[in-house]
Amino acid sequence: MKVPYFPGCTLKTTATNFETSAIEVAKQLGIEMVELDRWNCCGVVSYLVSDDLMKHMAPVRNFIRVQEMNKTGVVENENRLVTLCSMCYNTLNLSNKRMQKNPDDLQKINDFMHREETKYDGSVEVVHLLPLIQDLGWEAVSKHVKKPLNNIKVAPYYGCMLLRPKNVGIDDAEDPKILQELISALGAEAIDWDSGSRCCGSYHTVNNKDIVINLSRGIIEDARRNGADIIITSCPLCAFNLDNRQQDILEKDPEFETMPIVYFSQLIGVAFAIDKEKLGWEFNHISPDILF
Amino acid sequence: MAKIIKLDDKGVEFLEKIMELSGEIITLCDQCGTCSGGCPFITEMDVNPSQIMRQVMLGQKNIMDSKTMWICASCFTCTVRCPRDLDVSKVSEALRQVKLREAIDFIDIEEISDEEAKKLPSIAIVGAFRKFTG
Numbered sequence: 431m432k433v434p435y436f437p438g439c440t441l442k443t444t445a446t447n448f449e450t451s452a453i454e455v456a457k458q459l460g461i462e463m464v465e466l467d468r469w470n471c472c473g474v475v476s477y478l479v480s481d482d483l484m485k486h487m488a489p490v491r492n493f494i495r496v497q498e499m500n501k502t503g504v505v506e507n508e509n510r511l512v513t514l515c516s517m518c519y520n521t522l523n524l525s526n527k528r529m530q531k532n533p534d535d536l537q538k539i540n541d542f543m544h545r546e547e548t549k550y551d552g553s554v555e556v557v558h559l560l561p562l563i564q565d566l567g568w569e570a571v572s573k574h575v576k577k578p579l580n581n582i583k584v585a586p587y588y589g590c591m592l593l594r595p596k597n598v599g600i601d602d603a604e605d606p607k608i609l610q611e612l613i614s615a616l617g618a619e620a621i622d623w624d625s626g627s628r629c630c631g632s633y634h635t636v637n638n639k640d641i642v643i644n645l646s647r648g649i650i651e652d653a654r655r656n657g658a659d660i661i662i663t664s665c666p667l668c669a670f671n672l673d674n675r676q677q678d679i680l681e682k683d684p685e686f687e688t689m690p691i692v693y694f695s696q697l698i699g700v701a702f703a704i705d706k707e708k709l710g711w712e713f714n715h716i717s718p719d720i721l722f
Numbered sequence: 723m724a725k726i727i728k729l730d731d732k733g734v735e736f737l738e739k740i741m742e743l744s745g746e747i748i749t750l751c752d753q754c755g756t757c758s759g760g761c762p763f764i765t766e767m768d769v770n771p772s773q774i775m776r777q778v779m780l781g782q783k784n785i786m787d788s789k790t791m792w793i794c795a796s797c798f799t800c801t802v803r804c805p806r807d808l809d810v811s812k813v814s815e816a817l818r819q820v821k822l823r824e825a826i827d828f829i830d831i832e833e834i835s836d837e838e839a840k841k842l843p844s845i846a847i848v849g850a851f852r853k854f855t856g
Contacts, residue, residue, distance in 0.1 A: 439844040474849040475796065478815035480745040517845050594798035595809070603802040629762045629797035633849035636842060637829045641766055641793070670843045 432505045433562070434496045435463035438472055438518040445515070445666035445693075447710035452514050452559060452695035454708050458574055459566060461559075463512055464505060466495045474517055475633070476524040483535055489525035490539050493554040494546055501548070510555045512562060514695070516591035516665035523556040523598040558592065560608055560664065560694065561600050568615040576703035578617025582720060584697065585658035586610050586620050587649070588627045589668040603627070609662065612694065616701040625652040630671040639678060642671045647679050650689050659720050660690045662697050669693065673715040690718035697721070733781020740778050743816035750806050751775040757800035757810045766793045771800055771810050778813065791817040792828050792854070822856030829854040 441449040456463050469492055477485040492511070499505050513519040529536040530552045540549045563571060586609030593599040593606055601608045606627065610620040628649055631642030649672060653661050663669050673691035680686050692714060699709040700721045711718070729737065741748050751772070758770040769777070769788040777785040794814035801809045821828070829850065839847070 439848070444843040471848065473852065474845050475852050477852075478796065478809075478812045479743045479819050481743065515845070517849070590797040590799070593802075595801050627799075629795060629799065632795040632797065633846050633853060634793075634795060635846050636834060636838075636850035637854070641763070644765075645762060666843050667845050667849070670846065674841065 431460055432462045432464055433508055433510055433512045433557075434499050434505055435465050436469055436472070436492055436511055436513050436518060436522065437465060438469075438513070438515045440666040441515055444713055445669065447713045448514055448666060448669070448693045448695060450708065450710035451693060451699045451704075454704055455695050455698045455702065456559060456563075458702055458704070459563060459571065461512075461562060461566075463559075464499070466492060466511075467499065467504070468495060472518045472521045473525075474521060476521045483538055484542075486525040486528060486535070487539055487543065489522045490529060490536075490550050491543065491546070492522065493526065493529075493550050494543075494548045496554045497548050497551065509553050510557045510562075512557050512559055514559055514664070516558070516589055517667060519556065519558045519600075520591035520598055524595075526552075526554060526556050527597055556598075558600050558664070560592070560612070563612070564608055568611055571612070571615040571698070572617075575616055575701045577701055579697070579701050579721070580617050582618045583621050583657050583659045584613045584618045585623060585653035585656070585661040586613060586626055587653075587661045587663045587668065587672070589663060589665045590627065590629050590632070592664060593627050609694065612698070613662070616698060618697070618701075621653065621656045621658045623652050623656040623658070625649045630668045632667060632671070635667070635671050635675065639675065642675055643678050643682070646672050646675050647686070650676070650679075653689060654687060658689065660692055660697075660718055662692055662694045664694055669713075676716055688716045690714065690716045690720065692718050692721070727780065729781040732783065735781075736783045737778060737781045739820065740813060740816045743819055744809070744812040746808050746812050748775060748779050748808070748813065751779060751808055752806055754805060756803050756805060760799045760803055761794075762797060762799060763793045763795065771814075774817075775808070775810065775813065778817075786817065786821060790814070791821075796853075818853065819856075822854075825856060827855040 613620040631645040634641040767790040
């Protein structure tokens with residue numbers, strides 16, 4: 431299966447560990463992620479006001495690239511655009527849904543981008559790698575497991591952007607199961623907890639990191655209370671807020687007990703016994719020793 | 723006996739502006755408080771989300787001085803829980819936009835230290851500037 435893939439800025443900078451591990455894991459599962467030709471920023475956060483058409487142009491330009499990849503034969507009849515970063519997923523998908531629902535908006539954007547040879551026809555489907563793996567069936571995932579993660583307790587952390595709003599959620603907004611199912615397929619145990627879809631504080635980490643420190647600490651301590659050894663995520667911003675900000679928590683409270691934060695793809699990679707260097711641990715702040 | 727609350731012209735104008743920008747029929751809000759109850763940022767806010775809905779409904783423009791709309795990070799928890807199917811995060815966005823369109827930014831890039839800027843993932847920086855600057 432060859433699918434167009436949108437990386438986004440952070441997977442090329444501070445979350446290369448996410449990209450490297452996800453591409454490798456997908457490859458083993460028979461999913462070849464082909465990077466979009468000339469991709470551009472998705473916008474990170476979706477503009478939510480009604481008169482903001484201009485802000486949806488960047489996502490649409492990426493959808494045009496998907497159509498072009500089909501036209502030139504790089505992929506065959508594949509209208510799905512796969513993403514890894516939860517924020518890219520959410521922003522691209524919300525824009526796409528708006529275009530598909532409002533042909534007038536789409537027309538205006540196409541008219542504005544008159545220099546693009548291809549017009550966006552609304553045919554692209556924005557998907558996240560997780561449901562793509564789920565579609566293969568968890569048994570297919572289990573078959574690749576060479577090193578079952580027995581005795582490891584994992585906290586499935588969804589954050590906001592994979593689940594909300596409902597029209598772009600990859601699973602039930604209040605009772606998601608996909609990460610728990612993945613964790614079980616890898617032989618590990620998913621903990622039951624209340625903070626799996628609680629916001630980490632998001633971009634407040636830039637100008638008001640105390641908000642993030644409080645929220646992240648709450649999430650990590652909840653995971654700890656419920657017996658978790660590690661937390662998994664799919665969002666490079668959640669990863670930064672939960673992982674790197676533990677340093678800030680420690681500065682305030684040296685008694686704080688740290689917890690490793692890893693990408694779901696890294697967890698799969700460990701269970702598949704993929705070489706350590708292929709899973710890119712360079713940006714994991716708290717060392718996930720328990721996995722090795 | 724029913725009491726009729728009449729909004730002055732400026733109040734009506736403000737309410738209509740926010741309803742137009744957010745696309746939400748704010749007057750449908752029942753004031754049940756579900757949005758405030760589930761908001762992960764509630765302890766950081768000076769006015770809670772359901773109060774914001776009420777004050778916008780009453781055309782009280784002084785709500786623009788509250789810091790709540792800047793604290794809301796569009797996590798959409800309220801959005802998926804509102805029994806009236808209202809999107810409070812869109813209302814926050816509309817309020818932010820009113821301010822940003824007056825060319826009043828909420829953050830200044832100069833305030834972020836070089837040391838922090840180097841550490842921060844680009845999605846954090848781009849996200850903050852898309853939400854906090856016009």
